[in-house]
Amino acid sequence: MRIARTMKGKRVVLDGYNLLMPRGTGIATYARTLALSLGALGAEVGVLAPVQFRTSRKWPDLNEVKFHEALPAPDIRPGMRWARNLSDFLGSFGSFRPEPLKLRGVASGSGEALLPDNIELLLAHRLVERAEARFSMLGRDLNVRLPNAPSVFHSTYHLPIRIHGAANIYTIHDLIPLRLPGTTRDNKRYTYRLLKHVTARADHIVTVSEHSRRDIMELLDVPPERVTNTYQAVAMPADVLAREADHVAEVVRRIFDLEYQEYFLFFGAIEPKKNVLKLINAYVSSGAESPLVIVGSEAWMADAEMERLRDPSFESFHILGTEIRRRHRVRHIKYLPRNLLLYLIQGARAVVFPSLYEGFGLPVLEAMMLGTPVITSKTSSLEEVAGEAALLVDPRDASSISSAIRVMDNDADLRRHLSQLGRIQAQKFSEHSYRERLDELYRRVA
Template structure:
């Protein structure tokens, strides 16, 4: 235990997003939350839904679990059969403990499990619960021995843990606020988030903007919602003197010689307008796009293709990188002239915080939670106004004094969202929930 916290409080966390092969912003939230809980000194139980058989022998559970962790290869026929079988089972399911003995070598994993005291699993439980909720509109219940005081679900999931106070993080209501920019089933998302609000012992969110949305759109009791914000875990530069060499050798880029965009390629990130504004700005500084293609990526990237049988002028200065480990993404971020992130709507906007913390100039937007995160330490534009974006990109390209000011102010603004500040907010949250 650390910081003299009460030893009887134990926290449960789900591995819903942590188990995804390339991670997400919610996975980063989960890792940072686990780090904050460890700093506070509470023991952690992790709950995963990795696809391993229930009847796996005890001595094989560890190897089977880590062999499947982070993969997305599921036999859909087998899965459908399993769903049919689960329908006739009770709505209460026992989690299976994974004994972690150290027999598996995991040093080469990019995103290892957070620190934990106990590890539990039930194959594909998150998918099963989602399908069950779609069909019956009810949450499923899980059980484990000596349950944690608080089970913190880091995403809206139709699950409860018996014997614990269940709290849920709702990161945003983008599918309802900006329906044209998200893939989610709007009816399902509305029903699920309303059910979470109705059944939760408490709701957690990550910005005042999201808190207001939850109150306004879901009719939630303001006293039942706490905004704890987020924190950044972007790796620091390993060797600043070697950054120039790594950028040149690995990416053929020069320090402060390129603009950067990183994040999922999907409508709400506004990459289509960013590309249009960059091309209209007609500058020589390259634009590097780092991100995996998500829903409607082809629409966002259409300007990179052919128009009237030829490529648009300037397209040759745009480079795409599908995926890099976070340590190399940190290199690309720290070396950028500026990061372009005028998103349409963010519940928080983790790339913005990571940019500020790195001391890199940020082009942000005036919508969603980004004004909360960036404050006055970014150059903000209306994300629908391409002309304003063109002018902002030109300013960031030409005005070294502006870049110097933003670089200096960014880390000061980001300090409000340090892991220590996040841990303080989480500690108070758990204290308030546990004493009810």
């Protein structure tokens, strides 16, 4: 179904804080989907891009060259951190004017691949660092002036930044630092102050589930009319959805040495809220013969999970004809390009995602879109996203997770049923539905 280009003539600027992360989190996926959806609605989309170099008005081509470098983190040597913070604080005063950049093909690099076509770039030297320094010391936003003020500035993260002359809206994905304080390294006092500040000053707040919306209203005292849930969507290429089972089976066998629908899969960052350690222990106690594949890089506070993944008891030997090959019951893959990850999802017996808390839960939606059965938590937004199309568990109870793995492993009819229900449930979060919700939101705030 084709949606009208209802935002034609409107200009929207997004922050690039997560959008330009090559291996970004779910927020990076959210930002890219938002940019593509706004473009499909006819809006002119710009990105306020934080960079670590000083831009030049005299030599714009040099700006493009520098942009296409790896955008490295700033070099903060021991003893220099306070000096840099003071420099960022002083730099937050006066007129903060980003430098427009039109990509002309002078150089190429990873940054260009992360951006939708025909997007406007506005390079801002140490944007996030200056904004955070200003808020930390004064409790105020970094005010940004653009040559032509957009209709809307949509920050995809709660950053203390405002664009002069625009409607300023902010997406708050979840309140995990407040709800599960032991699972993050955030400065809780700073985070709480910032969230209260952003919700008080914003023209509107956006979130991604009804569960997160309730949290925002209750914990941050935001009136219902000032916060809107748009849910999320995933852009799934048509050629991926059309893949034949035989082709998927051949790829997962050749690249991963795995048999089609003979392994369980978890994918996501390895951090406390993802509950990976309990998942591993539950899987081991389930007695399942199919391997458990964990795809994700170590994030923070993951020492126990990484130590468990190195457990030598996960290694065993199997004789295939005259060949002896080493197999691992639990396998860890640190990173996969998205295309290969999608093959692995399609080929899985089931995706197991027993997270303690999610603002939305993109892995659940992606698995359902691809027809892969799902085991997930009956907590936070995950039950809301999965509906009746998944096997729901108590993520704090290893026996609940273990039992679900055992049931899924042994019941082919259940797997077929959940595969069918999952595809139907995923339609509630289609790109078309997401764009309709965005259109209604922007009509109210812009």
